[in-house]
Amino acid sequence: MMSVPQAVLEYEDDIEAEMESQNLDESFLPVLLAVASQESGGTVPDIFQSSESLGLPPNSIGTEDSIEQGVSYFKDLTDEVGVENASDENLNIVLQAYNFGEGFISYAQENGGYSQEVAEDFSDLMAEEIGWSSYGDSNYVSNVNQYIGGTAQGEVNGEIVGDMALPLSRDAFLNDLSCDIGCYYDASAGSPHPGYDWSVPIGTPVFSMVDGTVIELSEGSPDNPRGIPLSQALSMDLGNYIRIIPDNNKGVVLSYFHMTGADNGVMVDEGMKVEKGQTIGHSGNSGKSTGDHLHVEMLVGGNYHIDSAIKFYDDMVDGLD
Numbered sequence: 001m002m003s004v005p006q007a008v009l010e011y012e013d014d015i016e017a018e019m020e021s022q023n024l025d026e027s028f029l030p031v032l033l034a035v036a037s038q039e040s041g042g043t044v045p046d047i048f049q050s051s052e053s054l055g056l057p058p059n060s061i062g063t064e065d066s067i068e069q070g071v072s073y074f075k076d077l078t079d080e081v082g083v084e085n086a087s088d089e090n091l092n093i094v095l096q097a098y099n100f101g102e103g104f105i106s107y108a109q110e111n112g113g114y115s116q117e118v119a120e121d122f123s124d125l126m127a128e129e130i131g132w133s134s135y136g137d138s139n140y141v142s143n144v145n146q147y148i149g150g151t152a153q154g155e156v157n158g159e160i161v162g163d164m165a166l167p168l169s170r171d172a173f174l175n176d177l178s179c180d181i182g183c184y185y186d187a188s189a190g191s192p193h194p195g196y197d198w199s200v201p202i203g204t205p206v207f208s209m210v211d212g213t214v215i216e217l218s219e220g221s222p223d224n225p226r227g228i229p230l231s232q233a234l235s236m237d238l239g240n241y242i243r244i245i246p247d248n249n250k251g252v253v254l255s256y257f258h259m260t261g262a263d264n265g266v267m268v269d270e271g272m273k274v275e276k277g278q279t280i281g282h283s284g285n286s287g288k289s290t291g292d293h294l295h296v297e298m299l300v301g302g303n304y305h306i307d308s309a310i311k312f313y314d315d316m317v318d319g320l321d
Helices: 012-021 026-039 063-081 091-100 103-110 116-130 140-145 170-175 230-234 313-320
Strands: 177-179 196-198 205-207 212-218 240-246 252-259 279-282 294-300
Touching: 012 026, 012 063, 026 063, 026 091, 026 140, 063 091, 063 103, 091 103, 091 116, 091 140, 103 116, 116 140, 170 177, 170 313, 240 279, 252 279
Parallel strands: none
Antiparallel strands: 177 196, 196 294, 205 279, 212 240, 240 252, 252 294
8 A cells, every 4th residue: 555645635625625625525535536646646736636637737737736627527427437436346446447548437337347358448548549559548447546645443432632632441541641741852853752651561452543545554563562671772773653644734744653563553555545533453562661661642744753742641631621
């Protein structure tokens, strides 16, 4: 699986707004982000490569027009196929038609629906008719799908406080905080500690604090023996972790570190949408850690420095009163 490029995520709000204006179901948002990722990766203004569907030369329109036309063309295709949301089994016909053109729709319907073989046959047929050596991308569906992370499946058990959720149970959140922002100086980072640590046992459920998208993770690192020397822990990698960008603040990165190396340590994949309060994994003692705990940080731009740290603990405690 590949992550949606940051250059595409920057336009997520604009794409979502255009979908709403065209009455396109919200479940298609991850699909359209994946289409833009495959079409351009956000590296050119015409992020959806929409100019050609307007009969214009490639890359001849700006981003605003590209989004409007890209969403409009996608909606036209969903309407023609009768696909109402992203869970419809005929979505693959729509995706392949985005690349091949709407002529693929009737061809696929007459030949048993979408399949890789049907896409390849259509490509060969069109190439022969036009006299080209090849036609379109017969692997377009799989190329787009590699950017679609889907939706996390963890249960929503976290307590909601205002517009966020506690990262741990209320009891652990209030009683097990062991290190606040600035509680020690991290010489390796050249900054005081920019996050919060809770001393909770390995296997404690961890909840997403926000509605957002998983942009990065690491898993597979074992939990350390308790009480190893700090010098040994600092020589290790980051261990198992999850990074999320909130839907309502794309300039912030929310990170969870030292997740357990057990199978349920990290329960999400890159690109997945998560819901605030949703279980995303379990705490552990992996990476640069000498004992069981969870480290949570909310940093502007993801910059690991106290100047970038967002203090949320006191406000959430007040919200529990």
